[in-house]
Amino acid sequence: MKIQGRMFIWLSVFILAVAIVYGVWAKEPVGTTGLFLAFGLSIMIGFYLAFTARRMDSLAQDNKEADVADESGEVGFFSPHSWQPLSLAIGGALLFLSVAVGWWLAYFSAPMLLIGLWGWIFEYYRGENRTQ
Template sequence: MKIEYKLFGILFAFSLIMALIYLHFTHGDEPVGVVGLFLTAGLCLMIGSFMWWTGRKIDLRPDDDPDGEISDVEGDYGFFSPHSWWPLFLAGSCAVLFLGLAVGWWLVMLAVPLAALCVVGWVFEYFHGDSSI
């Protein structure tokens, strides 16, 4: 967890410095960018402090070992279908859905059932029922 909290500490410092520079050059006339940068700094501080606090309480991970190998963290990532068409159909129906948000709600109404059908088809692609019969 050392890498994570150091990364968020660096992002906190960068966002804070950029917020102060932005505030200086805009003279406070444009508050949205300043507020966004200060909120980004605050979020990075919260996440970094949580990582630091959690990292103190848990054992070192293989990622934290400077002499660690990639094979130390490898594991089973699950089964992914090599010849599935469902992701293509799901991407197409999501594209129609997002196009419908810009063009008209009638297109959204057509795309939502297609997207739901594609999700169900992809999830249950290899499901063949209960094998205890």
């Protein structure tokens, strides 16, 4: 985390320099404001990561001589045969397409999106996998 904190802090310094140069040169308020907001977000993330890294033990990514396998372990549980992400992706794609084609398409895509989301969340709460 120390490396990521330093990267974000240096990125924020770069974004601040670009925001100042852009603001003086272009005199365009919207882009200048966006760059200053990007600076603020980057500095917040950098200081959070640096602050958190000081309170944690050193991770394998902070050791220059560490191997890739040093941080290996269980990542989480992923459903091996779920069809719910497909319906969620189709519903989401059609919902975003409704912005370009017409809002009438949202009436057909929103139920598909909600069914896919509901099915994915509660996939293991029915049948033989139900917890009691």
